[in-house]
Amino acid sequence: MQDFLQQTLSGRVPLERQGQNAHLSWQWLDEGILSLTPHTPTSQALVLSAGIHGNETAPVEILNLLLTPLLRGEKPLAVRLLVLLGNPQALRSGKRYQQYDINRLFGGRWQQVSDVAEARRALRLEQALETFWHTCLTTETRWHLDLHTAIRGSYHTRFGVMPLNQRPWPQDFMHWLAVAGLEALVFHRSPGGTFTHFSCEHYAAASCTLELGKALPFGENDLTQFSAAYQALAALLYGGALPEVQAQPRHYQVAQQITRHGEDFVLHMGAETLNFTAFPQGTLLAEEGDTRYYVQQAREYVLFPNPNVAAGLRAGLMLVEENEQTQALTL
Ligand SMILES: O=C(O)CCC(=O)N[C@@H](CCC(=O)O)C(=O)O
Numbered sequence: 001m002q003d004f005l006q007q008t009l010s011g012r013v014p015l016e017r018q019g020q021n022a023h024l025s026w027q028w029l030d031e032g033i034l035s036l037t038p039h040t041p042t043s044q045a046l047v048l049s050a051g052i053h054g055n056e057t058a059p060v061e062i063l064n065l066l067l068t069p070l071l072r073g074e075k076p077l078a079v080r081l082l083v084l085l086g087n088p089q090a091l092r093s094g095k096r097y098q099q100y101d102i103n104r105l106f107g108g109r110w111q112q113v114s115d116v117a118e119a120r121r122a123l124r125l126e127q128a129l130e131t132f133w134h135t136c137l138t139t140e141t142r143w144h145l146d147l148h149t150a151i152r153g154s155y156h157t158r159f160g161v162m163p164l165n166q167r168p169w170p171q172d173f174m175h176w177l178a179v180a181g182l183e184a185l186v187f188h189r190s191p192g193g194t195f196t197h198f199s200c201e202h203y204a205a206a207s208c209t210l211e212l213g214k215a216l217p218f219g220e221n222d223l224t225q226f227s228a229a230y231q232a233l234a235a236l237l238y239g240g241a242l243p244e245v246q247a248q249p250r251h252y253q254v255a256q257q258i259t260r261h262g263e264d265f266v267l268h269m270g271a272e273t274l275n276f277t278a279f280p281q282g283t284l285l286a287e288e289g290d291t292r293y294y295v296q297q298a299r300e301y302v303l304f305p306n307p308n309v310a311a312g313l314r315a316g317l318m319l320v321e322e323n324e325q326t327q328a329l330t331l
């Protein structure tokens, strides 16, 4: 296979479903699902996913740029690798999703909407992870990097979203995220239906949703904005020294979630509000019937505000910055 992205977008089964070159063997497992195994044993198993949302194309282009030299045998492979293009149907249509947001359906939540296309795909992706991690040696390190872009512009162009994790985050993983040029890390404090939460909770993988810029159609992305992430991924995949950390990411925690329940939901933020915009205590953020969402802490930052989500889903997160919170507690 020469071009995994074009193959996936074509919607066709490849003529050859497996192959090998000087460095690795590869196997096409299903639409958008490809495993690559180096000939030399490795201590790391990596899941690299993109295109979970079909309109988030920059990470898909980055992933394919990194993958193509591997498939051509031009680069060695330093990890056991599972590459996933999450939602091929949505990628073809250029839409976030076809019928339902797939990144709310992992961990078996797909069973609650079992008749939609994304429910079948979420199950297929869960199975792919199960097979991949199942064949994992106990000594192998498990990482999952799920590459996205945000709908809105952001005060931090590149940032990571960390699922709730009962274990301490591995130091080498945190170091890699800093090397990748992430300006901020957002830590969830409750479970969710995201892909990274699934791999962290069910397979003890160190996982992160990487948000790389703003969603644009294929061919319109300025990939130079993501050169640190590209270099960090290249070092991980091909082996070799990691680049230097340019700046440590700021740390934010989720303070509260704004949820839309139905037609009466009103979000008191305009379309121009950027991710990580700060709001002072007492600001009315959203309302629906008798429910009102206010800023509770001295200052909270909004992330992913979106009044157009399906009923029952997250319409925004409010964050606190970790060192600001520590300062407030010690005053
Ligand atoms: O910009 C937006 O509103 C959404 C961007 C996006 O798809 N973000 C992920 C974050 C997943 C997480 O919380 O780890 C999502 O909403 O699925």
Ligand SMILES: [Zn+2]
Residues within 6 Å of the ligand: 052, 053, 056, 148, 149
């Ligand atoms: Zn996304």
